[in-house]
Amino acid sequence: MNWITPMEPINCNTVKEDSEYIHEIKWDGIRGLVYLLNGQLNIYTKKGNTRTVFYPELDVIYDEFKSNDIILDGEIIVLDKNGIPSFYNSLVRESVKSIKNLKYYQDNYPINYIVFDILKYRDELLTNYPLQQRRQLLEQLLSSLVNKNNIIYLSEIYTDGKELFEKMKQKNMEGIVSKKINSMYLQGKQHDAWFKTKFTKRMLCIIGGVIWKYGEANSLILGIKANEDKKINYIGKASLGLKGSDLKLLKEYRDKLIQEECPFSESSIKCLNTKENELTWISPLITCWISYLELSNDGHLRHPKILGFTSLPAEEANGKVLTD
Incomplete structure (x- = not known):
């Protein structure tokens, strides 16, 4: 397997307002990359640590695509009692080290997987494709899976960043991410295409x-x-x-x-x-x-x-x- 270092947004104090940007909610959870290659599903953290057996809820991705290779990028989140993503709850779930305790954490810290990018499909590596094209393919491929379960969600796209920022502030969320619509998927932070604007x-x-x-x-x-x-x-x-x-x-x-x-x-x-x-x-x-x-x-x-x-x-x- 050739590991793709996740693309990370750069801190920015102000919301990007240019029309070349789209905007998404910044989810307060654990970065999760799903690699389904040669019929085998693996789940990795941002740093490449394998967490496959501890998130069996994501087996639905294998059920959907089976022999079709696919690499997805997204955020694994756990909601609090008010329905707001809780980073602390996500850390509790991520801290599971033993399968024997997994059922307890599945019941008490159930996850959602918010997918925001696709890096590979079948034999095609997509990292050099513009975001708009990757996004269109992602929506096409995940629509059926999203509609038939309550675990996998597609990250919503917004055109008005300032409005989204204010809404997220009112909801006590983490912030927003602004992305150039034609940006390629560039590893790490060596880019000027993805930015995160967060609240104190x-x-x-x-x-x-x-x-x-x-x-x-x-x-x-x-x-x-x-x-x-x-x-x-x-x-x-x-x-x-x-x-x-x-x-x-x-x-x-x-x-x-x-x-x-x-x-x-x-x-x-x-x-x-x-x-x-x-x-x-x-x-x-x-x-x-x-x-x-x-x-x-x-x-x-x-x-x-x-x-x-x-x-x-x-x-x-x-x-x-x-x-x-």
Whole structure:
């Protein structure tokens, strides 16, 4: 198999308005590439990790095309209870490592696959075809499959990017992707054809630890309480935005807040890097608002900024995302 590195949209602060662009919803999930080659179906992540056995719902693609080679590009998403794609839920589903637990995750974290591109069909590699042509073929090939199940969906196309952007903001979605209608499928980010415009996000977090440097609070260790487990899930650390009054408060109440037991789940905290600075765990009772750009593929905050401490209870820090 010749692996095709997925094409990735480039960050852009403003929505592209030229008529040469079409626009799609940016789905908050896991990039998923489906390779059906020589009668064998395989599912890969953006980095090329094989996840075939953990998404049996996508076997319907094999049932539809069987001996016809096809490579699809799309997003695997899991909805929350409000019907909004939840990146956290997608990560939970993606974290499955054992087949014996798969039924539980299928029942509690059911997936949808949003298809937005086709890279190969039968003997024809399509990456050098313009997007408009690839899209026409994709719609033709997937129409039957989309109509007869509730798992596979075709990403909708919009012509008014600004209108779509505002609608997605109101729905608390991640953002939009704008693509040149005649663009070829170019691997990675070495292009000027696909752009993503995203919202600043805000999340209520629990402070479960503090990294100290030269006797002063340097970073807050943050988590959320996303289930009934007593432990909280680590989602990152933040230092930007700490005010002098916050530093004074943490230093003044340090001895009262410290606890020996780590409040984070073992699996979520194992990647924490303190850079050899002093780390103390604190009672997971204090909450703060954090703004951030997006969540990484491992569920950690990217470019987090501390907006301020709150009096809200830790139980409300459940991973809900607000957009600004």
